[in-house]
Amino acid sequence: MNLQNKALVPVGNFLQSLTLPAQVSRARTKLVASLNAALQDLAESEKQLVADFNGEVNEQGQINWSDGIAPVEYHTEHAVLLDEEVTIELNQPTLMKALKDYFAEWNEDVDPQYAEAFDAFFDALETEQEN
Numbered sequence: 001m002n003l004q005n006k007a008l009v010p011v012g013n014f015l016q017s018l019t020l021p022a023q024v025s026r027a028r029t030k031l032v033a034s035l036n037a038a039l040q041d042l043a044e045s046e047k048q049l050v051a052d053f054n055g056e057v058n059e060q061g062q063i064n065w066s067d068g069i070a071p072v073e074y075h076t077e078h079a080v081l082l083d084e085e086v087t088i089e090l091n092q093p094t095l096m097k098a099l100k101d102y103f104a105e106w107n108e109d110v111d112p113q114y115a116e117a118f119d120a121f122f123d124a125l126e127t128e129q130e131n
Contacts, residue, residue: 001125003088007120011117038086038088042086053074
C-alpha cells in the first residue's frame with residue numbers, strides 16, 4: 001500500500017478511530033504499526049533535512065536555525081519530502097485480505113475531520129486491490 005508521507009498520521013488516526021470486527025482490528029493494528037515505522041523513518045529524514053540546512057532539532061522536537069530563520073530552500077525540500085510516497089507493508093496476506101474485503105463493502109459515515117485521511121487510505125487500498 002502506497003501513501004504520501006503527509007498522510008501517515010491522519011490515516012493512522014482515522015484507522016484508530018474505528019470500531020472494527022476482530023480480524024479486521026488485528027489487521028488495523030498491524031497496519032498502524034507499519035505506519036508508525038514509516039513515521040519514524042520520516043522523522044529521521046526530517047532531522048537530516050534540518051541538519052542539511054544548518055538547523056538543529058532539540059529534545060522537544062523544535063527546530064533551531066543558526067540565523068533564527070528557516071531557509072526558503074528548506075521549506076521547498078520539506079514539502080517534497082512530505083509529498084514522497086512510501087510503501088506500507090502488511091506482510092500477513094490473510095489479514096490484508098480481511099482489511100481489503102471489509103473496506104470494499106464499508107459504507108459508514110466518515111467524521112469530517114477524517115475525510116481527507118479516509119480518501120487517502122481508500123485510494124491506497126483500491127490501488128492495492130488492483131495489484
